[in-house]
Amino acid sequence: MSGLIKILLVDDHAIVRAGFRLLLASEATLAVVAEAERGEAACQLYWELQPDVTVLDLSMPGIGGLETLRRICQRDSQAKVLVFSVHDESVYVNRAMAAGAKGYITKSSAPGILVAAIQTIAQGGVYIEQGLLNAPPAAQAADYRAIIETLSAREFDIFLLLAKGLTAHKIAEELCLGYKTVANYGTQIKAKLKVASVAELAHIAMVLGVMKG
Structure with missing residues (x-):
């Protein structure tokens, strides 16, 4: 902006x-x-x-x-x-x-x-802020990492863009996909990780080191 x-x-x-x-x-x-x-x-x-x-x-x-x-x-x-x-x-x-x-x-x-x-x-x-996010319990972290490793390349791209705060409309434009397609991917990713919000996706991305805070 x-x-x-x-x-x-x-x-x-x-x-x-x-x-x-x-x-x-x-x-x-x-x-x-x-x-x-x-x-x-x-x-x-x-x-x-x-x-x-x-x-x-x-x-x-x-x-x-x-x-x-x-x-x-x-x-x-x-x-x-x-x-x-x-x-x-x-x-x-x-x-x-x-x-x-x-x-x-x-x-x-x-x-x-x-x-x-x-x-x-x-x-x-x-x-x-750096240092505030402690790693989740080892078993939970392992579960998250295992789930993320099963994501397709497209799902992983969308996961990272959602975690960075991009809206589904912006992701659709960036990846040249339909809005509904991106929205459906987002719903599937959240379901797989058992979270409800984009903020939780960002948290997972940062604690696993796939996105920097």
């Missing part, structure tokens, strides 16, 4: 939001168009403003960050939400990505990582 990236910033600490806003203001392509300190307000602002990227904390009063993420992504499957949290445990990363997040970074990360993550997600990619 080109032009200004509109950002909704969601964190319950005013001083934290002020710091983020100052950092993001140094980038000419980024603009914080609204802020919220609770999930309920964040959802309302999301529907009203349709930001390009929502930067979301998980630990908030009210419905909390994870429920906020779920509500936004259930209503808008194309929502681009970056979780920015103090939590670096894999359980938080896994739950956020399964709920529909397109990225996850920690508040202890270098300032440039926030900017890079926002830009990557705005362009349709997935960004997870």
Whole structure:
């Protein structure tokens, strides 16, 4: 995408939001168009403003960050939400990505990582801070790898493109296939891997090392 990236910033600490806003203001392509300190307000602002990227904390009063993420992504499957949290445990990363997040970074990360993550997600990619994704249990990882190895060349191509955040329409254009064909492939791939979302495909691709975060 080109032009200004509109950002909704969601964190319950005013001083934290002020710091983020100052950092993001140094980038000419980024603009914080609204802020919220609770999930309920964040959802309302999301529907009203349709930001390009929502930067979301998980630990908030009210419905909390994870429920906020779920509500936004259930209503808008194309929502681009970056979780920015103090939590670096894999359980938080896994739950956020399964709920529909397109990225996850920690508040202890270098300032440039926030900017890079926002830009990557705005362009349709997935960004997870290096070191956050622990390998799944050995048996599960082996199952994933075995399944991926059975995919046809075309299925594997589509798996990687879906994991990178491309829509079925964009994949159809890139591979010169019909939209329904790509959609059917996507459904089959998710069924084989027993996942429901593109974010989960991205997670599998990254933990198995077939796609870099």
